[in-house]
Amino acid sequence: MMDGEQDKKKDLGRRQSKKDRTATALAWEALRLFSTQGYEETSVEQIAEAANVSRRTLFRYFSGKGDIILAWTSDMTQAFNDAIASASPDASLQDMVLLALLPVVRRITANREYAYALVQLLEHEPALRSVSLQKYEEWEEALAKALMDRLPPTDMPSLAARLIARTAIATYRTAVDEWMKTEGRTDLEHILRRAFTFHPLLWMEDSPLSLG
Incomplete structure (x- = not known):
């Protein structure tokens, strides 16, 4: 038996x-x-x-072509969420936010032969625009939720968490835009890391949300 x-x-x-x-x-x-x-x-x-x-x-x-794109973006979202969940409790806000996005970058550029064309398609194809926006909304929500328990004391923790999450995703999107200007020839991870050095809420020493 x-x-x-x-x-x-x-x-x-x-x-x-x-x-x-x-x-x-x-x-x-x-x-x-x-x-x-x-x-x-x-x-x-x-x-x-x-x-x-x-x-x-x-x-x-x-169910169709759109479902394939949705599955691809869902995989990126899962990688993003997994990175947030596995972040060390002792990690700084800077590290947690950046490390959550690095697996996404690596997934995007896993096949450099057509990574640029895929991102360009997802970001600019009218039929897929809603899929891209939904993905970013999900990332913002997941990141804001995770940040709530990590923020320094503040009288408006939800506002602070959502503001950091939204500007973090905006920083990521700006890095992707910059990468696309080079038609994918540059290192997206390097651009992302460089972009985050300019993140106004996480890196300014006199920011009210600074951990320093």
Whole structure:
């Protein structure tokens, strides 16, 4: 009986692993096509063909092209949230905010061949604009919530946390804009770190929110 249960578990594990590989292949082929020929110009049939699956199989994993983009941005949001959750309680505000964003940067630039095209697509494609804005709103909310317990004493902790979170995400977006001006040829992580040295609430020594 035990052997039968173990075999079932192994079989389920193999099937899940195959499903995960198929979903990953579909996502990467879609992102590759989006980056090289454009979002609107890429069809579901092309994505399925590139991943060597049928159109019907694609729809088992994703409801459409937009769902693939949403899954990609959700992965970035998960990386962001995981970094916040794993931050040391002793980490400064500066470190926590920056380290939360670094996994996102590394995920974006994991494939330098078309990372720039993908970010440009996500930031400027009208059909995807709402997805991008929703992502940033989720990041702001998660960061503000995490900051509440780390702020120095203040009479308006919610305001302070949300202000830091919003300006932090704005700083990230500005770094991405600067990176895009170079068409992705520069190091995004370096630009982000440099941008955060100008963050007005976290780095000014006389800021009321300074930990120094």
